[in-house]
Amino acid sequence: MAFLPKVLPLLLLAVVCIQLSGGYSPTVQADVRDRCWCVENLKKGLRKDTIEEFSILPSRPYCNEVEIILTLKQANNSSKGIKRCLDPNTLQGKNLQSCWKSRNTNNTFTFKMSNCPMTQNA
Missing domain, CATH: 2.40.50 (OB fold (Dihydrolipoamide Acetyltransferase, E2P))
Incomplete structure (x- = not known):
């Protein structure tokens, strides 16, 4: 049990550092696409x-x-x-x-x- 009070502040510090460094950002990750955007292309131009x-x-x-x-x-x-x-x-x-x-x-x-x-x- 003496181990938990020592590890908890380190864990919280790590979470804060990750958040501040931008290592985890749900909005950025949701906007980044790691594939082509176009699945189907128009074969004929539009007006x-x-x-x-x-x-x-x-x-x-x-x-x-x-x-x-x-x-x-x-x-x-x-x-x-x-x-x-x-x-x-x-x-x-x-x-x-x-x-x-x-x-x-x-x-x-x-x-x-x-x-x-x-x-x-x-």
Whole structure:
């Protein structure tokens, strides 16, 4: 029993240190995805006027595919835009990647569709 009073403060100190160091953070771990985001890709482009913005995620160690995530414009006053994945090998996917590479000056993943005026559908 004399062992418990000596170990308990050390255990509490270890828990506090882990919390302060960020070693365990449920919100961060829930947001980090260790796989590709896109399970299914659209094989055909969407009309440009239906797309609000797009994100291009380059290949990563846990996902060797370039992923294009389209955020569609809100319909019927919905609170969130619907997200769809676009096959990066479609004409529209290639055009979006080209626009993103040429106009993305601050290296962000998400880009407004209005920044790509020449992007074609298909």
